[in-house]
Amino acid sequence: MIVAVLTILGSATTLPTLLPGAAQAQPTGTGSATGPKFLKLSLDSVTPTAVTTTSDPVLTVSGTVTNIGDRRVEDISVRVQRAAAITAPSNLRAALRLDQVNYDVNGDFEEIATLLDPGDRKKFTVTIPLRGGGASATTSLDISKPGVYPLLLNVNGEPAYGTQARLDDARFLLPVLGLPPVPNSADSSETGQPVAAPTDAPVATTLLWPLADRPRLVAGHPGSADGKAELTDDELAASLGKGGRLDQLLAALESVFDTVPGRDRTLATSVCLAVDPDLLITAQAMTKGYRVLASPSDPDGATRPGTGAAQAQTWLARLRTLAGSMCTVALPFAQVDLAALAAVNDPDLSARAMNAPAEIVDSILATKSVRGVSLPDSGSIDTSAGILLRSHGFGTAVLADSAVATEGTAGTSEASQQTTSRGDTKNQPTVTQNTVNQTAEHTAPEVVRLSGVTAAVPAPAPAPPAAEPAVPNGNPAAPAVDPALHAATFDIWSATALAAVGSNPPTPSFTPAKVRYEVTNDSRAARLQDALGAISWSALNPEPNQPRSLLLVPPQQWGANKEEATALLRQIELLVRGNLAVPRPFHELVAQPPNPQPYELDYLPQAAQDAVPDRFVAPVRDQGRRISDLTRALVEVPEAEPTPRQFLDPLRDDLIRVLSLSDRRTGDATQADTFAQRRIDQTTRAMDKIYGSVTVLPPGGVYTLASEQSPLLLVARNDLPVSIRIKFLIEAPAETKITDLGEEQLPPKGTRSFQIPTEVSDSRNLVIPISLTTPDGIALGNATSVSVRSNAYGQALAIITACAGLLLFLLAGRRLWRRFRGQPDPADEGFDPSTRRRVNRYRRAKKRVIQQEHQEAQ
Structure with a gap:
């Protein structure tokens, strides 16, 4: 059978063997995670969140351990570890992925549960002094000066079929703005007194x-x-x-x-x-x-x-x-x-x-x-x-x-x-101290x-006179642009830490690839602590030749x-x-x-x-x-x-x-x-609908012009809630001459009729395509066509009319010529004289009746 090996944190230096069926236990925190998971450690609170000269000299950490595996875990214990203070801003992120061996200041393990079955959870609280030297203190974080310190909360346990091992950890930053005095210190020297951070260069x-x-x-x-x-x-x-x-x-x-x-x-x-x-x-x-x-x-x-x-x-x-x-x-x-x-x-x-x-x-x-x-x-x-x-x-x-x-x-x-491929933020290799030191600034x-x-x-808008700054000669100063x-x-490091605070935290685009990881593996309390440390680092670490900003x-x-x-x-x-x-x-x-x-x-x-x-x-x-x-x-x-x-x-x-x-x-x-x-x-789709809302209405049937110069009547509709300027685009056949109306305006939510001067020189049915455009020629609505028929006969009608008029004039002249000469008109031959007289008397009588009716009417 293959024997699995558990990685043991703390002071353990041996690699114990497991019974058949045991699996390798690995952390599931910010660091790398491979193999089966047994426990999940979540940080709930840190007190104080920032250490000052007047804060509690003891750090209190609360958390929750949950059995997320498929077997029970026994003898569960937790301890706090500390790494060296962060000396470069890039390490505000990179230090959170340090291997546990770099957290070289260790507290004591405190047992928090004797047994956790799968699905069970246990809340706990551990405390550790910030500084050594107290009368009753055995171990401490041994912090001697202000700074931002990476801390690691380490949980050990013994899974079924296995041995005691490190099963998870949680990492966070602790900003130390000052150190409180050591309580009950037997040493009255400066080592037990409060330590404040330098305040000669505050950061803007x-x-x-x-x-x-x-x-x-x-x-x-x-x-x-x-x-x-x-x-x-x-x-x-x-x-x-x-x-x-x-x-x-x-x-x-x-x-x-x-x-x-x-x-x-x-x-x-x-x-x-x-x-x-x-x-x-x-x-x-x-x-x-x-x-x-x-x-x-x-x-x-x-x-x-x-x-x-x-x-x-x-x-x-x-x-x-x-x-x-x-x-x-x-x-x-x-x-x-x-x-x-x-x-x-x-x-x-x-x-x-x-x-x-x-x-x-x-x-x-x-x-x-x-x-x-x-x-x-x-x-x-x-x-x-x-x-x-x-x-x-x-x-x-x-x-x-x-x-x-x-x-x-x-x-x-x-x-x-x-850079990393989109979504490739998990399973990154564990960061070592060398990696942290190599992270670019x-x-x-x-x-x-x-x-x-x-x-x-x-050009900027002119400022009111009262707002114009004055110069010694009294003229307004115009700053050069x-x-x-x-x-x-x-x-970017404080911004990356702030981005991790809260729900659904993103990893910003400016976060370097070496320190990109899935921040939701950390609890919200841990991510908040990281942000508190990040925004405090500049105030605690003045950089040479860098503005305090x-x-x-x-x-x-x-x-x-x-x-x-x-x-x-x-x-x-x-x-x-x-x-x-x-x-x-x-x-x-x-x-x-x-x-x-x-x-x-x-x-x-x-x-x-x-x-x-x-x-x-x-x-x-x-x-x-x-x-x-x-x-x-x-x-x-x-x-x-x-x-x-x-x-x-x-x-x-x-x-x-x-x-x-x-x-x-x-x-x-x-x-x-x-x-x-x-x-x-x-x-x-919305723009298509808007452009289609301004259109010319198609006339029904064939449009008949009364004469060759009758106007063409068209109706345009605007369904938009604003007025619009339009132009008619009419593709006139060679037999027609249509006058361009130029730019017209349609009212909002309404229609308007237009009479377009038209000349048609053909009596056949003509199809005239018509559409609307903007003044710039952009098509509006749907194009339509008008079937036009004119009663005009063109040049042939003019010739026929002229010939008929000339013939009538000649016949009337011939008749008058013969009457003036007293000659009977051949057209009157065969007309009975008595009948002619009766017709004349009838005409005179009718004329008198009409005149009499006219006088009575007056």
């Missing part, structure tokens, strides 16, 4: 607070004055309602930064709300009543009433209150992929995606947001996206510090060269100038709950109160002068892989062009709604949502691709 800290959601509005619905919105599902109602994701993100801010007058608002200045305008549009539409698809996979199917109108109203009101007292900045519309938007190259679509967000945020939230700053969802853009930003007036893009490189070095860094100045990313910048794009960089950027669809988000805010507050950090407003950060060294964009391969596929670019471009063509034909009528912009902007928004990066970093983009294709199809 800025935190973006994202509020975004994936696109929810059903595509293919143009704007209307009284129509109700349709949503794909009602999940947003739950998210905005009490206990929902977006509700809790607001609640965390409200609990820390209340709006009570007189409160210290210093910390609040470091936080800037980053709001998705698409979320605001959707929430506002919900307040007016909305419908929800009965089946999200059937966008043309039945709908049901939505249930979130009140929740959306309340949430928006709370957000307006916060936005009125805090910094606010607009996110790109629907987390649009700026590289894909640049590839579409549609000016109107780009303007809607890039210039409208700030206006939408300001309008709905009644605030004034930070302008000229873009926050790409991926944290990395290519050159075409950068040029697009600059050409639309954006002076700064917030990018990962690994997404820029000194000029001439783009593509040479480890982050630029390494990505540091960039807080603001850099991208000298190669330039574009013509639109840098044609190059600036990049405000954020730390930290920009914290969580993912735009952040899944942190109220407790987690509040804990992160309280950690920043703790750093500020301890003089380890100072709040820095977001607008001050982006206004910083750039580093004098030139930089260039370094588009990360993983960002390119997570991007919107190229196959969606052409359909979006085609439909965007159709919307622009129609926009030029529509007419804005004063005080009439919807306006052309209100009517067509929802369809442009649908195309922007096709290019959304939402749900594209989950490891499987199938759902995102399905949503994108569905939106393309629905928008295409």
